[in-house]
Amino acid sequence: MTNKTLSVSAINNGTVIDHIPSGYALRIIHLFRFLHDKNKITVGLNLPSKRLGLKDLIKIENRMLTDLEASEIAIFAPEATINIVNDFEVIKKIETKLPTNIANIFHCLNTKCITHKEQTESVFYVKEQGKQVKLICHYCEKSFERDQIKRSARY
Numbered sequence: 001m002t003n004k005t006l007s008v009s010a011i012n013n014g015t016v017i018d019h020i021p022s023g024y025a026l027r028i029i030h031l032f033r034f035l036h037d038k039n040k041i042t043v044g045l046n047l048p049s050k051r052l053g054l055k056d057l058i059k060i061e062n063r064m065l066t067d068l069e070a071s072e073i074a075i076f077a078p079e080a081t082i083n084i085v086n087d088f089e090v091i092k093k094i095e096t097k098l099p100t101n102i103a104n105i106f107h108c109l110n111t112k113c114i115t116h117k118e119q120t121e122s123v124f125y126v127k128e129q130g131k132q133v134k135l136i137c138h139y140c141e142k143s144f145e146r147d148q149i150k151r152s153a154r155y
């Protein structure tokens with residue numbers, strides 16, 4: 001048995017997000033508020049990966065990611081593999097693919113955007129340009145790099 005198999009199967013119930021580009025695991029934990037549920041989280045940073053060179057990995061116990069959450073994580077980790085584990089067995093593999101839009105998580109960085117004046121839900125369109133992922137605000141049409149985007153305190 002390889003170390004990789006061991007590290008993945010070491011979780012009893014929950015979600016394993018593997019093949020995250022190195023440097024993004026902590027950002028994903030923060031942006032998607034995985035710490036808020038008080039679940040046990042194990043993080044691997046800068047692990048060797050054949051595919052990515054270096055990768056990050058997140059294991060969240062007793063939390064099953066939904067397909068929607070998986071697609072939102074794909075904005076930051078387009079090549080991630082997401083395994084849902086139950087009783088030490090992988091019961092579901094979610095294929096990450098970029099969502100066409102993302103709502104109610106991030107806030108628009110344009111301070112003049114109407115979403116700051118009114119209690120409007122944020123909506124961004126997700127566009128892939130080569131290796132870059134951009135988010136375009138539905139309301140002010142400004143475009144932001146995924147690395148710029150911030151969590152809204154409102155949601």
Ligand SMILES: [Zn+2]
Nearest residue numbers: 108113137140
């Ligand atoms: Zn905006």
